[in-house]
Amino acid sequence: MKTLITNIKELVQVREHTISKLQGIEMKELPSIKNAWLLIENECIADFGSMDSLPTLEVDSKIDATGKMILPSWVDSHTHLVYAGNREQEFVDRINGLTYEEIANKGGGIVNSAQKLQQTEEDSLYEQTVKRLKEVIQLGTGAIEIKSGYGLTLEAELKMLRVIKRLKEEFPITIKATFLGAHALPKEYKDNREAYIDEIVNVMIPKIAEEQLADYVDAFCEKGYFTVEDTIRVMEAGKKYGMPAKIHVNQFNAIGGIKAGVENSALSVDHLEVMNTEDIEALKGSETMPVALPSCSLFLSIPYTPAREMIDAGLPLALATDYNPGSTPSGNMNLVVSLACIKMRMTPEEAINAATVNAAYAMGISETHGSITKGKKANLILTKEIPSYGFLPYSFGSNHIENVFLEGQPLN
Numbered sequence: 231m232k233t234l235i236t237n238i239k240e241l242v243q244v245r246e247h248t249i250s251k252l253q254g255i256e257m258k259e260l261p262s263i264k265n266a267w268l269l270i271e272n273e274c275i276a277d278f279g280s281m282d283s284l285p286t287l288e289v290d291s292k293i294d295a296t297g298k299m300i301l302p303s304w305v306d307s308h309t310h311l312v313y314a315g316n317r318e319q320e321f322v323d324r325i326n327g328l329t330y331e332e333i334a335n336k337g338g339g340i341v342n343s344a345q346k347l348q349q350t351e352e353d354s355l356y357e358q359t360v361k362r363l364k365e366v367i368q369l370g371t372g373a374i375e376i377k378s379g380y381g382l383t384l385e386a387e388l389k390m391l392r393v394i395k396r397l398k399e400e401f402p403i404t405i406k407a408t409f410l411g412a413h414a415l416p417k418e419y420k421d422n423r424e425a426y427i428d429e430i431v432n433v434m435i436p437k438i439a440e441e442q443l444a445d446y447v448d449a450f451c452e453k454g455y456f457t458v459e460d461t462i463r464v465m466e467a468g469k470k471y472g473m474p475a476k477i478h479v480n481q482f483n484a485i486g487g488i489k490a491g492v493e494n495s496a497l498s499v500d501h502l503e504v505m506n507t508e509d510i511e512a513l514k515g516s517e518t519m520p521v522a523l524p525s526c527s528l529f530l531s532i533p534y535t536p537a538r539e540m541i542d543a544g545l546p547l548a549l550a551t552d553y554n555p556g557s558t559p560s561g562n563m564n565l566v567v568s569l570a571c572i573k574m575r576m577t578p579e580e581a582i583n584a585a586t587v588n589a590a591y592a593m594g595i596s597e598t599h600g601s602i603t604k605g606k607k608a609n610l611i612l613t614k615e616i617p618s619y620g621f622l623p624y625s626f627g628s629n630h631i632e633n634v635f636l637e638g639q640p641l642n
């Protein structure tokens with residue numbers, strides 16, 4: 231099956247070869263071809279070029295994209311898409327003056343979601359998640375990482391991971407699963423954090439590895455949740471079973487999680503709302519991708535990741551949604567890209583690079599996603615008629631997507 235798209239106003243994020251990540255001033259460049267064509271063959275990008283050089287091609291279908299642009303789909307490398315119900319009441323509690331921390335201390339927060347999830351049948355959990363997945367696909371997300379972490383018992387964590395496995399099987403979108411048993415301390419372990427980490431390391435990780443239910447491991451490295459030492463134990467156990475780490479660090483406090491992540495070859499360190507000089511130094515020259523989650527900052531009214539400082543220091547940066555019921559009940563990567571420009575002073579080029587090429591790195595899928603490159607998955611966004619790609623983050627809150635392609639197939 232061959233599809234030819236012609237008269238594309240601008241084909242954005244064109245890369246001759248796969249580049250793994252962009253850092254510092256490299257992020258300012260966003261290569262594109264104006265007045266372009268793109269050929270899709272089966273599920274992949276087969277060829278592309280300028281309309282001046284369009285060869286004669288035998289194809290099954292043709293699309294005229296006059297006035298419209300094509301970008302690679304967004305890659306959302308950090309979500310908690312599988313959850314039961316919602317936490318709307320906590321939203322109202324925060325409006326009335328309680329902080330995220332105060333709500334968690336009253337038994338709300340992650341533990342509240344865990345209680346709901348433990349009582350939810352697997353099929354219902356699957357159906358609730360399918361709705362969210364379909365929504366984010368329509369919003370242009372073409373690859374997504376999904377974490378467990380609202381189970382907090384072996385049984386409930388396995389339930390979440392089985393839901394993710396079923397999504398992998400049922401949807402043509404690339405999904406990576408991350409085991410986040412160390413998300414919050416279950417009540418039963420209230421005074422014995424170490425015993426819960428023992429359970430994660432000695433029971434949960436081996437079982438999850440045996441059933442091949444996760445690609446990565448994660449831990450919430452934060453005051454009141456898990457220490458740097460706990461996080462190191464989780465990362466080491468993950469490594470032993472072939473699951474690299476992607477960790478939650480520096481959301482509220484800088485306690486040394488970034489350095490630990492880098493030293494343990496974490497694929498990514500995520501959140502980074504609170505960064506100090508040592509954190510930035512630790513990331514320099516490392517293979518660990520820093521990931522910012524600006525819609526979490528928006529929803530919780532907490533600081534935004536200091537992107538300008540980080541990029542100007544020569545670091546790479548990726549963007550993701552953090553879609554979850556507590557801190558970010560939104561999976562809209564378009565909003566994330568806008569917020570990165572509006573609140574983090576990233577240029578449109580930097581933000582688009584962060585949500586595509588660097589995001590693919592943070593998910594471990596650089597070979598197949600993140601750019602318009604021959605042989606990569608034809609996971610694409612076809613925009614409505616827009617004046618420029620910078621209009622996407624500029625004109626925030628509007629839907630500029632006309633159609634999306636997953637593995638070469640148009641959705642609408």
Ligand SMILES: N=CN[C@@H](CCC(=O)O)C(=O)O
Pocket residue numbers: 310339340343450478481526552554555556557558
């Ligand atoms: N911070 C840790 N985990 C999630 C929030 C979890 C929740 O509040 O339910 C996050 O990434 O923001």
Ligand SMILES: [Zn+2]
Pocket residue numbers: 308309310478552554
């Ligand atoms: Zn998260």
